[in-house]
Each structure stands twice: as structure tokens, then as C-alpha cells.
Amino acid sequence: MFPERFSNLPAYAFPRLRSLLDSHEPGGDVVHMTIGEPKHTFPDWVSQIIADNVAGFNRYPPNDGTPELQQAIADWVKRRFDVALDPATQVMALNGTREGLYNAAMALCPETKNGEPPLILLPNPFYQVYMVASISVGAEPYFCAATAETGFLPDYASLPEEVLKRVAIAYICSPSNPQGAVANKAYLTKLIALAEQYDFKIFADECYSEIYRGSAPDGTLAVATEMGADPERVLIFHSLSKRSNLPGLRSGFVAGGPECLKRIKQLRAYAGAPLPLPLQRAAEKVWADEAHVKENRRLYAEKFEIADKIFADIPGYTSPVAGFFLWLPVDDGETAALKLWKETGVRVLPGAYLSKDSNGDNPGKAYIRVALVAPKNNVEAALKTIRACLYE
Template identity: 45%
Template sequence: MTAIFDAILPASVNDRLERLTDYPFTRLARLLADVTPSANVQPRVMSVGEPQHPPPAVIDETLHANRHLWGKYPPVNGTPELRAAITGWLGRRYGLPVGLIDADRDILPATGTREALFLLALAVVPRSKAGRTPAVLMPNPFYAVYEGAGLLAGADPVFLPATRETGFLPDLDALGPELLERTALVYLCSPSNPQGAAADRAYLARAIGLARRYGFVLAVDECYAEIWLDRPPVGALEVAAALPHDGHPLANLLVFHSLSKRSSAAGLRSGFVAGDPAVIATFSRVRSYSLTGMPLPVCAASAALWNDDAHVEENRALYRAKFEAAESALQGRFGYSRPDGGFFLWLDVGDGEAATRKLWAEGAIRVLPGAYLSRPVPGEPDPGAAFIRVALVQDPETVADACAALVRILD
């Protein structure tokens, strides 16, 4: 049997998969497979960005109240109530002009931001651009899904250094016309995972301008937009609203949002994409085949969450307390500086993989080596290799304890 299959199928079923690096958590499991944490220490998992705060009770209540709808196939674009709740939240959060967002044409609920970020590349990457293989640009380090999406859509991923020197965001002025002409899609993340840097108005305006000039889709991943420390990060939609344009005010732009972080509900799989109606229409067509639609009870629970800001305020206060605990343990060590948003520490420990093994062995603290979120670019240092990413997702006591232990072990 195997011999027959070997003869029919090439060595790899899909040669695009061969270029795909293993997912960061697969690599982490391999790195730590032979490391046994010291006895009598409760493991503290700070590798995954999975909020551990109790999800709001309204989720259960709404799912229960809508249980008669589990038997129905989900609509591709969610429900009018959900799209209205999202439009209302976008208006409150970003002070958007009334009428900027058309709830029916500009919004697509998604079963998690990840799904939408991934599928987008299939929808918008052409076979060639400017006569060459299209490029998909992303920050380096980056959320792993961007690379997988670009590669599996047949594009060349291009990694743009996002280091302390560039303010932890890609330097847009360093991009030459040759690259921009063949660029089909640019992923930006603000506040960024892993470094927590938020783009300002001028930066986002420049990115939108480039997208329009060179005809690519700008995908701004804002899934940490509600987890901020001192001031709410500006959003790409509000920047677009204030820009002059000769077509649609949201042309070439999509933003991505999630309830996973905002409402500590990663298991609900609920987010949305909003922006350029032409791109949303193409995206909806792709999804009408994959039908990664959102079940109707989940649409109802999601609408209830987007309609409520009080639980988000409480959530944010918890993260703030945890950053304060981390800061008093770190005292500025490992190049720490307070991020604009998100819930990660991005610490320069010299050798991220070695530190990760040591923390697991000596403190049962599980973190992620920065190198698993970055790619080496020829002629440049790997921007993640010296770092670890520490997710402040556990309760404040666990975070305070783990940060104190981290300092003892690595200092």
C-alpha cells in the first residue's frame, strides 16, 4: 500500500508545506521534551497567550438562551445583531464618524481572528504581481499565522525587522519600490505581539498611503487593542477616516479584532474583520466555500460581549496590576520597558532557548523563546534569538511569584 502511494505522491503532498516552519508551540514542546522541572514546584504556563481570567457570565447565559439555534448552519456573515454590535463598539472605541462603517458591507464576523488572518491571504494573493511572485510582508518577530498564510497562498514571505532600533515596528521608509510593487498583502500588528508596541497615527497613515499607492491589502491585526496600559492605542480605521481619498475611505485596509483577549474568551472563537467592502466581498466568497461561519448562539454571545465595555475595564485593570507586579520584580532588568499594550513581557536574556530550558528546569516556568516568533534574515542578527516572551495571563499572585523566580533564575 505504502509503495503504491509513494509512487503516486511526491515526497511531500504539498511543496508549500515544506517551506513552513513548525508552529512555535510544536518547537517549544520539542525543546523541553527532555527537561524535567524540579520537584515540588507548580508549573506556571506563561508561553501561550491564552487569558486565564474568568470569562464574563453573559457568555453562558446567552448561549443557553439561544440553544434552540445549535441545529442551524451558521451564516457566512453572522447576524445583523452581531454586525450592529460590532459597528457600535467600533464607533465607541475609535470615535468613528457616523456612517463610516456599513454594518452589512464592511464587517465580517470570524471564528477567531486567527482564522480570518489565515484565510485572507488565500483571498487576496494573486498568482503574480508586477510580473513576479507576490510578496507578503510582515514584522519580524511576528504572530506565526502571517507566515503560514503567506506561504500557503503561494507568496514569498518577507520579514521586516521590528527591533528596539525601529521602535518594535517595521520601518516603512526602508521599503523600496521594487519590493512594494510585488507586495500583495502587508500584515501589521498593533499593539504588537510579542513586543507590545502600538503604531501611532502618522505610522498608520503612511502604511495606508503605501497600500493605496502600490495596490496591496493592509491587514492591521488589532486583537490586543483593548489591553493597553496608559492610553488606548489609535486604530487604523480612525486614521483612515481622517485621510483624504479618491475612492472608498476604507480602501485597501482591513482591521482584525478578537474577543479572545478583550473578553478572556479564546475558546469562544470569535472575532471579526472590518474594512474595504471590496476585499470583504472577496473574502466572503472564499468563506462561503470553507464555511468557517460562526454558530448562531455564538453570534448572540459575541454581540452581548461587544455591547458591554464594563467587563473589559475590569480585565484591563487586572493586566495593569500584573504589569506592576512584573515591573517591581524586574526592576528594568533584561531590557524591559513598559509596552503600550498587549500582555507580554519581551525580555532580552541573551539566549532565549537556553533561558527557556533553564526556567522550565529550575522554576517550572514555561515561556517561549523569541526565536520561535522570528526568522533570521541573511546579513542581519535574528531579532528574536536573544529574547523570551512571557505571557502575563495567569492570576496576579502567580505572575508576581513567577516573575520573582524568573529574576532569581536568570539574573
């Protein structure tokens, strides 16, 4: 028997997309713009570091990360956010951020909140692991629309008090996937104050924080530190997947208060999958280097400028501030994705597949998500194809 709480999970986005499209022939050469898998070049010296440390595959890796990797992460957090962390007690290496975003809920969500079943707040649209983590710990996922009217960020402060009293954890994604919105300091200050008032934790998914246009996004932990909030109030999650074009390296981290990290590390000792030692050695050096990150940002900025020229006059088009997706308005995302596929071969993701029906509405239904991960010339040609097919 399977647990009843998992019986009504919606299909994951990409199997659902295959069901929509794959019984139809593409209308041209296939162009994949669905998955946020970076295609820019990662630093060429990464391969050599792995080769130099290949003997490490003969050893069990340290669960929490090598001391050198923990220090490299703490050093990066200090440079990037001006927050000082104890690498031994406030940092843990992750096998990609998805692991951490799930297991942090497993380790930290209480069984009750103020005598009632706990709620976990999620933006809607959302990264699927937030919902599954909530269900796995016996909490109720509470979806809060992140729409154009709310700046594509969830307005948790507007929730009723009876809801907020039950909240144990709030997930926030900034820069947001899929919309590319950034939570500024004022937003984060308000959210942290709300968490302090109602005693819940904030899980800040910041894995797109290094792909931005203009000013660097504010960090949730930095704002909490400046406010003097409870040190256990905020956990941040980052990875090298987007920052450094290394999704296959599976190097991420969680950082926050020492008591929270102690509990997450305890769970990792039983159920975690630490990063292999040669990959940890590579990650130590990648977190320490910023030159390749600046070049990565430049390449994405060029593609966003192209997107702005192509879609600027489309009603409802919002130029993303960060990340590497377009969140394009359409009449219906599934209809648009199927039309694109059948007529052009361009493959995009319906926005409803990243969202949850709530109160009779799905905030992603009238959008498609388009990943700008391919080389500039390929992206430009594909965006022109999308424009011609869906908007002209």
C-alpha cells in the first residue's frame, strides 16, 4: 500500500509535457526550451581538478562537506552577502539544492503548530519539491498566488491570522522561477518580521541569485542578520548549477542557524547522499572564483536584451530582472505549447504545469515558460519563431 497523502499528487511537469506533445509530430527542427539546464561553458579547469583527485572516488566522502568546501562556501557568503558564518556549524554541502529543500522540511517541520496541523507556505507557481516536502512531513501546503498583481512574489503578509498562526515554514524563491522576479530588501524585511511575529522559519531558495541584470539581488540571510532576527529564522539554499553552469556537479549548500544545521546534519547522517570527494574538491575552487560567473551573467544579459526587443510590445510581457526564463503571457499555456510544437518544433512548458489550481484558478494557466539556456543565436531564432507563431 502507498501512503494516502501521495495519492493525489499531480503529474510532474515534464512527464506531463511529454503526454501533451509526444503523440504529435513536430512542425520543424526540434528546439528544446523547456528545462532550465545551463548550456554555457563551465570553467575548463574543473575537469583537471576532478582528474587530479580521482582517487577520492575510492573513499566515502564527508557527509557535511570537506572543511575546505565548507570554508569556501562561508567565504563566498561573506563576499556576496557580508554575512559571517561558522563553516563548521552553519554550513552544510548539499547534493544539489533539491535535496536540501526537501530534507530541511523533514528535519525541521514540527508535528503541530499551536495545537493544529502545520501549514507550509508556497508561492504559486512553485518548484515542485516544496509541495512534496510539505506533504511528506504531514503538513498542509498552502498556496499563495505570485502574479503580476503581486510583483510575481507571494504576498504572505496578506494571509489571515488564523492561517499565519499555523505556519511552520515559508518557502520563498528569489529570483523567482519561473517569473524572474526579485524580492527586494523591503519585501524581505516584511517577510522576516512576519516570521518573527508568527514564529515560522523561512526557507530561501536563492539558486538563481547570481544571474541578474543590474544590481545583485538582496540575500534573505543578510537582511535577517541586519534586522537582528532570530539566528534560526532563515535558511538559505544555493548551488553551482546555475551560477557556474554545473548542474551535473550536484554541488549546493544550505546555511543558517547552528541549531537548524545540527538537525539537518543529523538527518543527512542517516538518509543523505554526500557529494563524492573529487567533486567536492572541484566545488571548493568553483565557489572561490567569480570571473566565470561575471561572464555567465553577460551572456544571459545579451539574450534578455534580444527577448526584450522581440516581445516588448506584447501586452503583459514583463522583462525578467533575474534568472534565465521568460514567463510569456498567452491565452492558454497548453494550447500555445501544443501549437508551437505542431507548427514549429519549438518545445516550451505550459505555465499551469508549474502551478496548482487554487480557488478555481491556476495562476500559471495563461503563461508559457521559455528557458534561455542555449547559445545566443539559437535563442534569438527560436524567440522570433515563438513571436511569429503565437503573436502575429
